[in-house]
Amino acid sequence: MNAPAKRQPDRTRQTLLGCAFDEIYRSGFRAASLDAILESSGVTKGALYHHFGSKTALGYAVVDEVVRPWIEASWKPVLDADDCIAAAVAVCRELTRTRSAQASEYGCPFNNLINEMSSVDEGFRCRLQQILDDWHAGVIAALRHGQARGVVRTDIAAEDAAAFIIASIEGCVGLAKSKRSRAFLESGMRGLIDYIESLRRR
Amino acid sequence: MNAPAKRQPDRTRQTLLGCAFDEIYRSGFRAASLDAILESSGVTKGALYHHFGSKTALGYAVVDEVVRPWIEASWKPVLDADDCIAAAVAVCRELTRTRSAQASEYGCPFNNLINEMSSVDEGFRCRLQQILDDWHAGVIAALRHGQARGVVRTDIAAEDAAAFIIASIEGCVGLAKSKRSRAFLESGMRGLIDYIESLRRR
DNA sequence: GAAGCTACATACTGCCCGGTATGTCAGAGC
DNA sequence: GCTCTGACATACCGGGCAGTATGTAGCTTC
Numbered sequence: 001m002n003a004p005a006k007r008q009p010d011r012t013r014q015t016l017l018g019c020a021f022d023e024i025y026r027s028g029f030r031a032a033s034l035d036a037i038l039e040s041s042g043v044t045k046g047a048l049y050h051h052f053g054s055k056t057a058l059g060y061a062v063v064d065e066v067v068r069p070w071i072e073a074s075w076k077p078v079l080d081a082d083d084c085i086a087a088a089v090a091v092c093r094e095l096t097r098t099r100s101a102q103a104s105e106y107g108c109p110f111n112n113l114i115n116e117m118s119s120v121d122e123g124f125r126c127r128l129q130q131i132l133d134d135w136h137a138g139v140i141a142a143l144r145h146g147q148a149r150g151v152v153r154t155d156i157a158a159e160d161a162a163a164f165i166i167a168s169i170e171g172c173v174g175l176a177k178s179k180r181s182r183a184f185l186e187s188g189m190r191g192l193i194d195y196i197e198s199l200r201r202r
Numbered sequence: 203m204n205a206p207a208k209r210q211p212d213r214t215r216q217t218l219l220g221c222a223f224d225e226i227y228r229s230g231f232r233a234a235s236l237d238a239i240l241e242s243s244g245v246t247k248g249a250l251y252h253h254f255g256s257k258t259a260l261g262y263a264v265v266d267e268v269v270r271p272w273i274e275a276s277w278k279p280v281l282d283a284d285d286c287i288a289a290a291v292a293v294c295r296e297l298t299r300t301r302s303a304q305a306s307e308y309g310c311p312f313n314n315l316i317n318e319m320s321s322v323d324e325g326f327r328c329r330l331q332q333i334l335d336d337w338h339a340g341v342i343a344a345l346r347h348g349q350a351r352g353v354v355r356t357d358i359a360a361e362d363a364a365a366f367i368i369a370s371i372e373g374c375v376g377l378a379k380s381k382r383s384r385a386f387l388e389s390g391m392r393g394l395i396d397y398i399e400s401l402r403r404r
Numbered sequence: 405g406a407a408g409c410t411a412c413a414t415a416c417t418g419c420c421c422g423g424t425a426t427g428t429c430a431g432a433g434c
Numbered sequence: 435g436c437t438c439t440g441a442c443a444t445a446c447c448g449g450g451c452a453g454t455a456t457g458t459a460g461c462t463t464c
Contacts, residue, residue: 006429006430006431006441006442007429007430007431007440007441007442008441009440009441009442012441012442026321027322028230028232028318028322030230030232030233031232031322033420033421033422034421034422034423035420035421035422043442044442044443044444045422045423045424045443045444046427046441046442046443046444047441047442047443049423049424050440050441050442051441051442054422054423055421055422055423105321106321107317107320107321111317111376111377112317114376114377114379114380115309115313115314115317115318115376115379116230116317116318118309118379118380119228119307119308119309119379120229120230120233125379125380128380129380129381129382132377132380132381132386136386156396157392157393159389160389160390160392160393160396161393161396162393163374163377163386163389163390163393164370164374164389164390164392164393164394164396164397165393166373166377166390167370167373167374167376167377167390167393168366168369168370168373169373170373170376170377171368171369171370171371171372171373171374171376172365172366172369172373174313174316174317174369174372174373174376175313175316175334175365175368175369175372177316177317177320177321177327178316178320178327178330178331178334179331179334180331184334184338184365187361187362187365187366188362188365188366188368188369190359190362190366191359191362191363191364191365191366191367191369192366194358194362194363194366195366195397198400208411208412208459208460209410209411209412209459209460209461210411211410211411211412214411214412235450235451235452236451236452236453237450237451237452245412246412246413246414247413247414247452247453247454248411248412248413248414248457249411249412249413251453251454252410252411252412253411253412256452256453257451257452257453
């Protein structure tokens with residue numbers, strides 16, 4: 001059997017990132033307790049400050065290395081699809097199905113961080129803005145691609161529609177937190193799906 | 203000239219609520235410092251704890267007496283209108299015009315509190331949910347009223363559309379915080395206005 | 405006009421938390 | 435096998451903050 005190696009810096013770092021993400025997701029960044037992260041990860045304070053210079057640096061790393069890939073993975077299918085409308089609807093359905101329980105309790109990690117940190121810390125704001133910019137640009141490109149192929153109506157502004165779609169998703173998830181049930185989230189997402197389908201060229 | 207009265211409990215309480223709202227709006231509830239509220243209001247800690255039993259009680263009072271009326275006032279024109287679509291578009295335009303600068307920096311007080319406090323404190327969650335429920339019910343009623351009068355399409359579910367509209371507004375404001383400029387907010391609001399107008403019966 | 409309650413004011417306390425100082429031990433490199 | 439650096443571990447510190455204990459002055463009531 002494998003004797004557990006005593007030194008595994010990469011693994012320690014990843015464990016820390018994962019536990020920090022969980023704690024930040026549940027409590028928000030400022031209320032996230034380093035002690036709680038240390039306890040859940042089984043790592044000591046010395047190790048944490050060896051890998052990350054400060055709580056803020058840990059937060060930045062969580063954004064760059066956990067939140068960003070997570071967001072990018074979720075809308076990637078839309079970018080890759082020929083029929084972006086069908087793909088977007090599918091993504092919405094999939095997200096609703098797999099994540100509405102957790103989302104209606106704790107919201108979206110990305111949205112939570114924007115709401116909490118953007119007006120308070122420039123480092124967070126820039127990182128989060130970059131993620132949003134990329135997401136926005138991706139949806140715009142998908143819509144324009146769809147317009148060029150005759151899938152998407154050409155009488156709508158792709159930029160406005162993309163901003164509207166992204167905002168709707170995050171808005172639904174955000175507001176659902178104030179409810180006990182997933183009903184509001186799922187209702188809003190049905191409204192979003194209707195809207196997305198209304199963008200299809202007749 | 204008026205000699206300033208030394209005892210003005212109502213005025214003191216209102217001052218406290220206003221300054222607490224400002225501080226909570228800018229910093230979030232948990233990061234809001236009582237000392238900062240005391241300094242900006244010129245009230246002492248003894249006075250604060252005379253009027254409010256705890257920081258939490260102060261926060262609840264801010265929700266009940268500042269946030270709730272503020273939200274209600276903003277969508278009231280839609281409820282009162284004969285043409286709810288025109289009224290909703292007008293409200294969106296007005297909000298964008300008057301508040302996008304502040305909103306793109308600090309967001310929406312209501313949305314901020316939901317995001318921060320709903321998963322952390324039941325007292326906040328219940329109060330905020332009630333505000334959202336009333337808002338949602340109001341928009342549903344306006345849409346159904348519009349459907350009955352032939353203003354609004356009857357092939358859409360009023361409940362889903364209402365949730366979607368509210369979520370979009372809060373989503374736009376929320377995401378705009380990660381941007382320096384008002385562009386994203388205004389772009390998303392144009393998308394929302396297009397959507398609302400698409401609900402009109404042809 | 406004395407009593408008593410309301411509306412404050414001041415000083416202090418105790419906790420939690422981020423951060424640091426210092427120590428130690430494993431393993432790579434020679 | 436000795437050294438040196440990276441990868442941890444432990445103990446402690448200082449600040450900020452919510453909350454409290456206690457004091458006092460105005461205002462009403464009779």
